[in-house]
Amino acid sequence: xxxxxxxxxxxxxFYIADKYxxxxxxxxxxxxxxxxxxxxxxDDGILGVSxxxxxxxxxxxIELLDSKIDEKDLSKFDHIVExxxxxxxxxxxxxxxxxxxxxxxxxxxxxxxxVRVSSSNxxxxxQENPGDKYFIKIWKExxxxxxxxxxxxxx
Numbered sequence: 131x132x133x134x135x136x137x138x139x140x141x142x143x144f145y146i147a148d149k150y151x152x153x154x155x156x157x158x159x160x161x162x163x164x165x166x167x168x169x170x171x172x173d174d175g176i177l178g179v180s181x182x183x184x185x186x187x188x189x190x191x192i193e194l195l196d197s198k199i200d201e202k203d204l205s206k207f208d209h210i211v212e213x214x215x216x217x218x219x220x221x222x223x224x225x226x227x228x229x230x231x232x233x234x235x236x237x238x239x240x241x242x243x244x245v246r247v248s249s250s251n252x253x254x255x256x257q258e259n260p261g262d263k264y265f266i267k268i269w270k271e272x273x274x275x276x277x278x279x280x281x282x283x284x285x
Contacts, residue, residue, distance in 0.1 A: 137266030149221035182255030195269040207248040210279040244271035
């Protein structure tokens, strides 16, 4: 199933989280230098997704998959990163920053999930109508460390 949304968020990030996540997005370790460079922060039950514009609409497409799929054409994306997320509550949420407003809530089976964030059109993030997009694919998979598949270096 695929969901499309456009949310207003600030501080260059939004969150993907378990409804009852205990992770601390305000911790100095959440957006450490590795997370910042990889464009994905990870803590207990919550992921921080870095967007290009500090204060803008984030155009997001979320797809729940039955299993992992491999992208055939990586050229259409500027940056691709994966991280693991444990969903305990059975509720996956997309939250804005800094208010933690629930923009989308999905019922999913409690388990470990892999979350792949593929960012595109990052050069168009500061236009009047931002053209950057964030494609999120989620499937069940055991825990593994954050993995950058394609890196866009920050300027």
